[in-house]
Amino acid sequence: MMKYKPTIGLEIHAELKTKTKMFCNSLNDPDEVEPNVNVCPVCMAHPGTLPVINKEAVKSVIKVGVSLGGTIATFTEFDRKNYFYPDIPKGYQISQYAYPIVKGGSLLGVDITRVHLEEDTARSSHDQGDYSLVDFNRAGVPLMELVTEPVIHSAEDAGRFGRELQLLLRTLGVSDANMEKGEMRVEVNISISKDENLGTKVEVKNINSFKAAEKAISYEIERQSKILEEGGEIVQETRGWDEKKEETFSQRKKETSDDYRYFPDPDLPKLYLDRVPEFDIDLILKELPELPESKRVRYREAGIKDEDVEVYVSNTMFGHFIDNVLPYLETKEEIQSASNYITSDLMALVREGGEESFVLSPKRFAELIQMGIKGMLSSRGIKDVLVILYKEGGVPQEIAEKHSLLQVRDEALLSKIVDEVLEANVPVVAEYKGGKEASLKFLVGQGMKISKGSADPVMLEEFIKLKVSSQ
16 A cells, blocks of 8 residues: 555644633533533623633633743634534634634643633533533533644644643643543544645544544544545545544535634733733743643653653652652662662552552651662562551661661671571572572572561572582
8 A cells, every 4th residue: 555644734722721611600510510500691692791800811821821931922812603503602712723823832842733612511411312411510610722834744743732731730730631521622633645645634523532642643633644546536525433443524614714704702801911911921921830841851860760760750749759859869770679669569558548548757767768779679579668657657677677687788697698598598509509590599589588588689699609608
């Protein structure tokens, strides 16, 4: 089959984490299960009502724009996007067209076209048989839309971008961006061509996860390639994604901006963002938390391996913990060891006890790691002390002493243990003398068993070598 170059652009919507809706005082509560309770005459479009702009929502989009390195508009306005559907109570959606809040910027090397602000629609459910229901709790919730340039060329890169944007929104605290709750939604535009010219664009909607987005893109590339190979033409259209069948299906002919008859909303004022003190770019820059890519650089420079870095960047709780542990550690060896225990043993303890059980002292944890580096505790001893330290608190040194977990380095005692091992395993000693290196590991293991894991394995091995060579 002839190879085609895929070109992908993304349109990503994210509900903003504000107290109230975009143009009224109704609560913005994505966890509300009772339908049609967070509503008012404004978001239900009763005659005579007037919308008022949510300042915090505008500021949230500016934060995103600044974080992406985009250009923040000095002037913006809201428009009416006209279309009729049961989930649009007014018969139009308040959105932005000609003057978005943010233009340009990039993320993971993907250029951004624009980021603008609009209101969300109501939520429709069509599983009632011969009728549908509409829940207006979501109607009017602040919705950020980000549009990328068509510069993505693989399903994997599209998924990677979506996950990185989700992480950025959570880091900024402007959105929880949970796709399973519909707080973040992805639409993909896909075309294929033989050369650098763009092919006919197909939009795919109804995507509820990044994995589904990747599958939808891969499916469309294959579907469009087959059509062209058979001499057909790609139709510009909007398609849906069928999660069960893992395939796209035609929904409707693709609309253009002319179909929506955009015009400035006469009920809302024009916004001169540079005249609003809270929107001052320098002030917002100072308010920003450390961004994901900056964290990655810092953790890597500290000596943390890449897979652990992603844990700390994506998980706020563990990221906060390692940040509090690092000041107590002095060498990269200590840092790497600490990270290994955090991303394995400590994470297992948190999963077992729940996040509310995570009250471990960063200082005491660092002391435990340093005891291991100094040879005072074996890896088994560190794990055992960590369990007690996590569940009961205390001082690592005292815990180790109380439970006889300190690593034995006493030469006289180790010599006695080795004598016992060699006497009990004469055939294995003979194999080792004959050049079988695995036998040495077995003898060391027997010594560790006799010492109940408390012997220093390095010293134990040296004593075995020494005594066997002198026989």
